[in-house]
Amino acid sequence: MRITVTVDGTTYTDEVEPRQLLVYYLRETLGKTGTVVGCDTSNCGACTIHLDGHSVKSCSVLAVQADGAEVTTIEGLARDGELHPVQRAFHDNHALQCGFCTPGMIMQTLDLLADDPDPDEHAVRHGLEGNLCRCTGYQNIVRAVRDAADRMRPGAGPAAERLADDSRQMVGGE
Missing domain, CATH: 1.10.150.120 ([2Fe-2S]-binding domain)
Known part of the structure; x- marks a missing residue:
């Protein structure tokens, strides 16, 4: 399936498997490796990102569910080389x-x-x-x-x- 998602201010359009988790899309397709895979069961929270302004555990969201959404990862917080x-x-x-x-x-x-x-x-x-x-x-x-x-x-x-x-x-x- 084709999705379009804005991640850390940049818009991406990609083909994804319908069952691909958002955490793997962010890490493997976009290289956003600051979003870590901890437990794959949504118990640990290591993969927490913001989806349309709210924190979610990206191992519990399919990439196709993020179609049209705004995602912020840990890499998107610093501005002009200055930590948030x-x-x-x-x-x-x-x-x-x-x-x-x-x-x-x-x-x-x-x-x-x-x-x-x-x-x-x-x-x-x-x-x-x-x-x-x-x-x-x-x-x-x-x-x-x-x-x-x-x-x-x-x-x-x-x-x-x-x-x-x-x-x-x-x-x-x-």
Whole structure:
């Protein structure tokens, strides 16, 4: 089947097998290897991307279901060589060990912060509960999400505000 999908701002038209999962289309056809394959069962969240502004586990979506959609992957977050505030917060707070879950955690964090721009620890843990990390105790991940919320607030600086505005637009806010 022929699909047309916009991924990270670029439109692609490709032939895909009707049963091909979106995660494999992104990785194998488009080379978006930041979207990782974790469990193939939608349990771990490592493959989380944004589909039309909302986080989804791309191993649970067929590529044909994305026809006509807007997809954002971890590769689409940085702008002009500058990390997105969520990416920067994860880096600065050492919110990763092996890094395997990090792209999915970051993409889910964007959705979480769009719904709750100032989450407390409980809200962060609840908002990320569909994304598993096998290496950390989650403390640094929680710290990074709360730091990202601070960085994305108005007054955080022009670059952070521009990237935060881009994020809100990606997830259907403002």
